[in-house]
Amino acid sequence: MKFRKATKKDVQAIVEMIADDALGKTRENFQTPLPKAYYNAFENINNDNNQELIIVENENAEIIGTLQLSFIQYLTYKGGIRAQIEAVRIKRDKRGTGLGTKMFEWAIKRAKERSAHVLQLTTDKKRPEAIVFYEKLGFVASHEGMKMHFS
Template sequence: MDFRPATRTDLPAILALLKDEEKVIDPATIEVDEAYARAFEAVDSDPRNELVVLDEGDGTVIGCLQLTYIPGLGRRGEERALIEAVRIRADRRGGGLGRELLRWAIERARARGCTLVQLTSNKRRTEAHRFYDSLGFARSHDGFKLAL
């Protein structure tokens, strides 16, 4: 297993993970349109963002997440990390890969000097919530979203 920065060629596999977390989607069936390509380039070129994949060792992507580093005046100006789009391929869940991926991301944020890691999760993802609880995440805030 290898944690590595995502490349443009990983994009179909990442989109397959994000499309349906309950099924294994063949990345070859995923169309990468211009909007996805632009979004990938924006994330990839931004030094405050890291799109990371969990590679089985042979180029097969079985997990992903995005780390965003956020500067701010809160917490005495300390930087925080936001973790988003956490996925492990459906047929590989339950073996500790998600735990390894999140621990890797937390250590990455700590090494960068972040003093807080935060994430959001859809209220319907109760299994994911138990997973985050088991890693020590506290449900300390309510999140709000406004679609534009």
């Protein structure tokens, strides 16, 4: 298994994984060709040193997973760095194989390498199985998250 930084040629596979669940298919626009907005977002992510869009490949160089790490510098915690993990997705036929645990182990190690003092995530309350998975990894629901969506 190989973890690497995503390239523009990976965007189609990433969006396909993001759109391949009950919630993702309602908010993504996966089609061929992909809308330009996805490539614009990729360029913004790719050009930001505090963003890491990661691909996981198997031994045959097949893309089987993805995640995004964001490193947020702030003044609290003595000028600390907070790592946020988002868009963790695994190719449908690879789910339930332990890949998710390996991806989080990699992300935890990477966050520590970047001197983050915390790794945080949000998950939709409509994903109870994900919540159980995160708790087994050691994540604690210590804060109540809130969002304001704009149309």
